[in-house]
Amino acid sequence: MKRFFYGLLVILLAIGAGAYGALWLTAAPVRNHPFVTALPQDRPVVIAHRGGADLWPENTLTAFRGAVALGADVLEMDVHQSAEGIPVVIHDWTVDRTTNGSGPVPSFALEELQELDAAFHFSPLDDPGTYPMRGREVVIPTLREVFDAFPETPMIVEVKENDLGLADRVVALVQEFNRSDRTMLASFHQPVLDRFRSSDARLATHLSEREATPFLIASWLFSGHLFSPAGEALLVPTRRGILPVTTGRLLRAAEGRNLFVAAWTINDAEEMKRLLARGVRGLITDRPDLAVSAAMDAR
16 A cells, blocks of 8 residues: 555656646746837836826826836826717726716717716815816717827726627727837736637737736745736736735746736825835836836836
């Protein structure tokens, strides 16, 4: 019986060693994508979350213009679709939180969406309880309008709906504007993320939670080198429940796989400094003013 178990143990160890060796030989870092390589290399990268949601009405041309003027490197935005299927830039499934309307975004035709006041509920940090931008023709933009207004600005575009048709229309817009080198496509929905990758191999994507979780665990076990990442970036929170995410081990493992790491949503100046000192490459923030200052100090 002992011989049997010893023999079985040897076989299992041999299989494990063979599998480890195969992964070691076949695993490869992610490619150098122009979206990442064109970003600043001598300092951290500032990513304006929804254009800087604490400073301006979120996901509007007003916010995006303000973020670019401040010196943000990347504009981050969210996409739903109108009743006609046109990609529009808004975070929530409904228009209630950010506009003077009510109801699901896809229940409105584009013309109806753009009649709403996208600054209706915006209240500035330095004067809370006031709404100084109401009635100033701040509207929900289409993704086409954003691409047209900022042709050279890098963007992270997150598709919020689990809809492959919407994913295809977003890819078509990226291709039409010839901006696959300046756009990273994102989604929490794995089928949408897979569709981006299968539609156009030139597109940059991030790792989904399903893809990032095993990589995080592997980093704890010093085994990140056994992974071949499916996307070019890790866009992650600093914690997942009680578990820290942006650890030194994760950052070292990501560097070994050529992954760009940005943490969200970081709005505190001291936390920005801590993360940058640890080696996080990008800050996804509602306060691009604070992040630009932190990034310059970290050069």
